[in-house]
Amino acid sequence: MSGQQNGQVTRRVTQAITYSILPTIVAIVAALVATSVVVWATGAPIGGFVDTMLSVPSNRDTIIIVNQASMIALSAFAAAICFRMGLFNIGVEGQYIVGACAGAFFAGSGIVPGPLNILATLIVAMLAGIVWAMIAAVLNVTRGVSEVISAIMLNYVALTLAGYLVKTYGERSGYTFTTPKIPPSSQPLGFGLFADAPDVWALAILAVIVGIGYSFLLGWTRFGFDLRTTGESRTAALANGIDPRRMVLIVMAISGAIAGLVWMPSFFGSTHTFGIPEYFQRGLGFTGLAVALLGRNTSLGIGFGSLLFAFLATQSNRLQSVGVARDVVEITQGIVVLMVVIAFEIARRIKVRREQERVARELEPATTTGASA
Amino acid sequence: MHVELRGIEKRFPGVVANHDVDLTIRPGAVHALIGENGAGKSTLMKILYGVQAPDGGTIVVDGEERRFASPTDAIDIGIGMVFQHFMLADNLTVLENVVLGAEKLHGIGEKARSQVREICEAYGFDLDPDALVATLGVAARQRVEILKVLYRGATLIILDEPTAVLVPQEVQALFANLRDLVASGRSVLFISHKLDEVLEIADDITVMRRGTTVGTADPRTATKQELAELMVGAELPSPELGEDTVTDVPILTLSGIGLTSDTGRRLLDDVDLTVHRGEIVGIAGVEGNGQTELVEVIMGMRRATSGAITLAEEDITRLSTRKVRERGVGFIPEDRHRHGVVLDFPLWENRILGHQTTRRVTRGPLLNPGGARADAERIIADYDVRTPSVHTSARALSGGNQQKFIVGREMSGEPVLLLASHPTRGVDVGAQAAIWDHIRRARHDGLGVLLISADLDELIGLSDRLEVILRGRITAHFDPDHVTAQELGTAMTGGAA
Structure with missing residues (x-):
């Protein structure tokens, strides 16, 4: 045996x-x-x-690679969970902009004191991501609108909306507007790896948590089984007691929630405020799609892929000095x-x-x- | 063109789609190829048109042996095909559609236009070369497709179920066109399972069943019944029931079930049906008369627009598929690849499919891989599923073994009703006998069985009672002990007994 x-x-x-x-x-x-x-x-x-x-990257670059990889990975998980069900959530970009904006306003307001503010902010960011994702999901389920079309449009709406909100309700900071800064009591400490480099962002750990949760959900739960079945064959799902439309709603919601978290490591780790374009990093949503594809929608693959992408991007900073674009x-x-x-x-x-x-x-x-x- | 197919064989992994196929097409004749869905007609057509290469046998065209690497080769020697689903660009004109891809023949200008006009006049096609295809009806589009193959110089035209999309008057017009075509010396291969039409138009008839040609018939002397018998056939081993186990306890009752499509067509019309414990009720009917819809309504995949369904004294009319399954309904779907298994899942995961809320394979919200594996092992042993292990993907198994696995899975737990839709379609003879055994055993164990099949021998041999479905209505009842395949065939096609 x-x-x-x-x-x-x-x-x-x-x-x-x-x-x-x-x-x-x-x-x-x-x-x-x-x-x-x-x-x-x-x-x-x-x-x-x-x-x-x-x-070999310098210590400082290594930290940057890890930090960037955490955000790319979160974005990739948001895309991957949809890919596994045959959905193409190209709206991760918009969902994380909305999540970042809502989270930043909430955190900066300091309604919840101290470290609890971090947890509450994460929930707010996830909820905002869910709301944004649900627009595309509901249109898809009730009206048959392709989630790709609506989500890609919503990306631009999200960007404009966030800009408008910050300009209207934010604070003036130099030439631009930003959300209020997080109170110092709600700024987490990072993980120190090297003495001569800054810390790894505390919330980079979110990528690891989401990665483990993602593998567990897909591989070990009934819900994950239903999700994978729907992705492999909608007809088989229907004949075997899975409602594909309900699955679309739930999975888009989960995806939106993960997308809401994408920028949180940077927000709590170093930026502490939100304002487009200086105090925000755009484009992570699209990078995530590519990395989900690269990682074959598996946790390990995405972990590896996001490190690779972050590595390439960081190394490229030094190309200029050798005369390569x-x-x-x-x-x-x-x-x-x-x-x-x-x-x-x-x-x-x-x-x-x-x-x-x-x-x-x-x-x-x-x-x-x-x-x- | 004289075409001869000799001993054609085509294997897909685990399935023999065509074997020992012999077919001779005369020039200047309409040759009908008939057979049930899944009899291997499409595979044969694809071989003749060069879409797929045969694994054995020869194709002889006008005395010369040919091998087609692609449809281009087939087109070059004058074989053209009109698919059931038209391949036309809506936003182009008739002329543009016709010359598309054949620009080398007569260019795209006046020469091509006059060529198209000429063909249209010769065969009475009544098509304006400059009309937008988007403005044309179905029948006219079909003529454009035929025009396309004629323009490319086809002398053998393969038509895949051309009448399926036409209303009766259009069918007559098409037949007139076909007669003109053969009068000019061309040949037509006409694929269909509508016997009336075949008898009307064909000069020669070849019948296929279970992947092989089982006979030819002369349309001047053959009757519909003879053709139907050839199509569904009698093949060993014969299904037979043992002792009488029928009780008078109803397990499934349908009363006044109606289903209307989105476009207002009545798919099911006032269906009353009862299945008792220990009873097999067979549903006979020509495919497309509401069998699929009946199954979907019972399984909760579609909601009936009227009527009620009762399972063991509980109203299940509005229950979801999962709830219906939880109440003990085993389901063998008609299309196992689309509904029965997930091809890329290993067998142990396929064991969970449809039983996601069963204790043995799941634990609350979590999967129970150990339990699922053990139970898949049990099915593999008890139902003689030939597979190296439970980790093998369903795709790697032959159709018969996939189906045996599905039957085993659906008999797991303690089902009270088995819904078997074409349970032995596309499986080899050995698996067929085994599946029949399992259905008989289910009946013996007191299950009610609703059996839907296109195989009349299977229906007559296995059923305790037979119901005939025609255009969504139950139109006749038979006692299988006293009915012949001919009588059943007549009732299925709506003819007088």
Whole structure:
């Protein structure tokens, strides 16, 4: 029995290497090669590019990478939970803007004192994200409006709305407007990793918590099972007691809640106020979509993907000094995603074929009747 | 064009879609290919049109053996196909649609236009080359599709269920066009399961069943009954019931069930039906007469617009699918890939499907993978599912083994009613016999069984009682001990007995 289980474990590990790790490495190498070709074609120093990108980041940069990765990962989880159900929540961008704006106003008001303010703010940000996501979800379920179309429009509405609210109800700060600063008693301490660098933001831990929760929800709960079933086959869901429309509403709500959290690590960790464009980081919603794709909608994959993206973006800051445009990294990021999608599709097909062959082989002696009869 | 298919074979992983298929198409004739859904007609067409390559057998065209790598090869030697779902660009004109992709033939200008006019006149197509396709009706669109293949020089035209979308007058017009086509020496391969039409238009008839050609018929002498028998056929082993286990305790009662579609069509009309404990009630009918809707209404997948459904003295008319299943209804859906399994889930996860609230496979809001695995093992052993392990994905299994797994799953727990929709469709003979055994055992254990099938032998052999459904109504009742396939076939098509 245990021998059989050992065999099972060994096969799982081999499968993970063949069908997950290998395609990823191939994709990253291919992306770097392709970007090098672009760098070479533009006449920039290719050696400088490769050296810079592959150099070990400084302590300070390492902290930046971890901080950025936490926000990218949160955004990716918001996108991934929808992907798993066949929904395309391109509205993570708008949902996290609304979440950030609502959270910042609430935190700055200081209604709830001290550290409790942090918890209350997170809830407010999640609720705001949910409200924003529900507009697209309700339109989808009741009116059949594609969630992609409505959500992408709502992204712009969110941006404009946040700008308007801050300008109307915020405080003047230099040439722009911001929300009131968080009271010092509600500013959490970070995790100190290096003596010569700032701390990792305290709420970066949110990414880890959400990641664990995400894996647990999808893999171990009935709800997660229903969600995955709906994503694989809506017809099978319907025939087996799952209401796909109800699932759309719930999953979009969860996605919106996670999206609401995206900017919170930065807000509580360093910014402490919200104002577009200086005191906010835009674009995380779209990065999250790419990273969810890159990470194959799994927690580990997203964790890895967000670190990779943060790493590439941070390293690119030093490209300028060797005479390469830093934007070239966006090419790398794009090609990584593209290559991963291709590599995994190929791996999936090979896996399906191998499994069918294995089944046929193992059952060979038993299935000589039937077809030939 | 003289086309001969000899010994065509096509295998998909675990399924033999076509085997030993022989078909000869004469020039200047309408050749009808008939058979139930799933008999392998579509696969055969795709092979002939070069969409799929056969695993065995030969295609001989005008005495020369041919291999088609793609439809382009088939088109080049003069084979054209009109699919059931039209492939036209609405915002282009008839002429533009026709020349699209065939610009090399006559260009896109006046030469092409006169060519199109010529074909239209020759065959009485009555189409304006400059009309927008968006403005055309269904019948005219179909003519555009036929025009497209003629423009490309087709001498064999394959039509996939062309009459399915037409009203009777349009069918007559289409038949007139087809007669003109064959009069000019072209051949038509006409795929259908509507026997009246086949007898009217065809010069030759070939019948397919379970992936192979089972016979040919002469439309001048053949009757509808003979064709129906050939289509549904008698195949060993025969389904038979054992001792009488029927009780007079109703388990499922439908009274006055009606269902109206969004467009106002009556899909189900005043259906009354009772299934007792220990009884198998068979529903016979030509496909598309309300069987699917009947199942969906009972399962709670659609709400009946009128009437009531009672399961073991409880009104379940307005219950959700999950609640209906929780009350002990086992469900073998007609399309196992769309409804019965999630193909990319391993078997143990498929064990949970449809039973998400069953204690054995879940624990409150959490899954119980250990329990699900153990119970999947049990099904694999008891129902003879051929698979290496419970971790194998459903996709890797053959259709018969998938279906045996579904039957085993649906018999788990303590069901009181089994809803079996085409339970042996597309499975091999061995699995078919096993599934029949399980349905018989369910009856023996006191379950009520509602059996919907297109296989008349299966219906007559397994059922205690037969009901015929036609256009959403129950129109006739039969005692399976005293009914022939002919009588049933007549009632199914609405003819006089």
